Amino acid sequence: MSELTLIVGSKNHSSWSLRPYLALAHTGQPFREVVVQLDEPDTSAKIAQHSPSGRVPALRHGALTLWDSLAICEYLAETFPLAQLWPWDKEARAVARSVTAEMHSSFSALRQNMPMNILARKPGQGRAPGVAEDIARIQALWNDCRSRFGQGGPFLFGAFSIADAFYAPVVTRFVTYDVELDAVGQAYRDAVLALPALKACTEAARSEPPVKRYL
Incomplete structure (x- = not known):
């Protein structure tokens, strides 16, 4: 190959x-x-x-x-x-593509005011207008995906998918800026942070x- x-x-x-x-x-x-x-x-x-x-x-x-x-x-x-980077189930796959595309094209306030900086710790910073709304929308997405499709694993659609790859940078932002998460968000954050590839990236x-x- x-x-x-x-x-x-x-x-x-x-x-x-x-x-x-x-x-x-x-x-x-x-x-x-x-x-x-x-x-x-x-x-x-x-x-x-x-x-x-x-x-x-x-x-x-x-x-x-x-x-x-x-x-x-x-x-x-x-x-x-x-x-299996996309879920096998047709409905789950369609929703996974939707939430991935939303991450790809949206959340500009979060991106601009909470840039990814894996190693930094900046609690309380980045709370500009629009950021709270972006955070709330992301948590709502995580809760919806976990409740509807999250059986069988700790990720948004159970098993790891492209959707998780796209939200992983957000997870690191939430750690950097000490964003308060609900119980579902905390469990999902911890699952993403435990990915060996993300640990390797952080170490590098x-x-x-x-x-x-x-x-």
């Missing part, structure tokens, strides 16, 4: 990169990783060597290059169906140079 290469941004900060990293790790397929540190003088030039969009993440599979985190995850789901982040915009 052709080699898989995932090009990602800084482990501590690139939420878009974390999503396909978790999905690819879940497939169990061997892959090579290229980490491009953000906000360095040569960052744009390095990314341009790999990604036609000029952004990370990007995935190379043989001669094929893909970009955008959701497109990459969809490709992984099709290429490695035994990994410890050796990265600081990114100036997040200091």
